[in-house]
Amino acid sequence: MPRQARYVSLAAELRRSIQRGDVEIGGLLPTEVxxxxxxxxxxxxxxxxxxxxxxxxxxxxxxxxxxxxIAREESSAFVQPLGGLAELLQYARNARLQISSxxxxxxxxxxxxxxxxxxxxxxxxxxxxxxxxxxxxxxxSIYVADAIGASVDDFRRSRRAVTEEIERRYGVAxxxxxxxxxxxxxxxxxxxxxxxxxxxxxxxxVRRYAAASGRIFVISDTRHPxxxxxxxxxxxxxxxxxxxxVDSKPGRAHPRR
Numbered sequence: 001m002p003r004q005a006r007y008v009s010l011a012a013e014l015r016r017s018i019q020r021g022d023v024e025i026g027g028l029l030p031t032e033v034x035x036x037x038x039x040x041x042x043x044x045x046x047x048x049x050x051x052x053x054x055x056x057x058x059x060x061x062x063x064x065x066x067x068x069x070i071a072r073e074e075s076s077a078f079v080q081p082l083g084g085l086a087e088l089l090q091y092a093r094n095a096r097l098q099i100s101s102x103x104x105x106x107x108x109x110x111x112x113x114x115x116x117x118x119x120x121x122x123x124x125x126x127x128x129x130x131x132x133x134x135x136x137x138x139x140x141s142i143y144v145a146d147a148i149g150a151s152v153d154d155f156r157r158s159r160r161a162v163t164e165e166i167e168r169r170y171g172v173a174x175x176x177x178x179x180x181x182x183x184x185x186x187x188x189x190x191x192x193x194x195x196x197x198x199x200x201x202x203x204x205x206v207r208r209y210a211a212a213s214g215r216i217f218v219i220s221d222t223r224h225p226x227x228x229x230x231x232x233x234x235x236x237x238x239x240x241x242x243x244x245x246v247d248s249k250p251g252r253a254h255p256r257r
Contacts, residue, residue, distance in 0.1 A: 007041075008052070010035070010039055011053055014050075023069045025070065026068060027068070028066040028069075029066070031067075057070065057071055095132045096130065097128045097142070097162070098129045098131060099126055099127070099128040100127050100129065101126075101127045102125065105122070105123055105125040105143075106123075107121050114206070115206055115219050116208050117143070117216065117219060122145075123143040124144040124145075125142070125143055126141070126155065126162075127140070127141055127142075129193055136195070137224060137225075138224040138225075139190045139222070139223045140223075141221040142162055143219040144162065144218055145216070145217040148172060148217055150166060166218065172211050173211065174218075177208065179206070179207045180205070181203060182204045184203075184204050186202050201226040202223045205220075205222050207220045
């Protein structure tokens with residue numbers, strides 16, 4: 001039997017440690033340097049072992065904040081950490097889009113309201129299925145503003161996110177993203193694409209990507225089955241709390257100057 005690579009066996013050791021509860025959920029694993037010393041491995045080996053645990057959604061690694069345990073057992077759901085614009089953009093890289101169709105569309109009043117776009121505006125509509133580790137995790141409708149001048153061929157063979165490909169080809173970069181999340185039921189068409197039961201619970205995320213001018217140039221409308229996706233959010237206190245003075249009237253409070 002071929003000898004197992006050291007980073008694989010180290011990942012297995014760390015996985016067992018996590019499953020035993022040696023580190024609590026939310027707790028930090030040892031640093032790469034500490035792992036190297038404790039297990040007598042190179043920095044490259046330690047980093048590769050941690051990458052396996054990260055791919056299994058057992059840990060989350062953040063520069064300057066360490067490696068945090070987020071689960072004891074590997075989940076079949078795709079986990080999207082949220083902490084800023086970069087992490088939102090990372091989803092489009094990790095969950096690859098398999099394009100099924102494309103067409104030029106003019107938004108109806110109903111579609112415009114759902115997407116947060118002007119009614120009767122013109123877009124390139126790209127339909128497809130997102131996959132992670134080869135498995136389908138969502139159905140996505142992407143809308144690229146007609147003013148960009150893009151065609152579906154710009155994206156068919158690209159390994160970049162749609163917004164990254166637009167920046168490379170047309171020089172329009174993402175400056176901000178707004179997002180709306182809704183709980184809904186799976187339509188028959190989406191259910192067929194994902195091989196799930198119609199009417200199953202889904203999480204619908206609509207993201208609007210804006211350029212520095214404030215103009216929205218890409219919108220994505222993604223429908224995830226409830227058991228195939230999870231958001232992982234972390235909040236941190238920033239700044240200093242200011243004392244409040246409370247008026248004699250209920251419900252009124254003001255920062256103390």
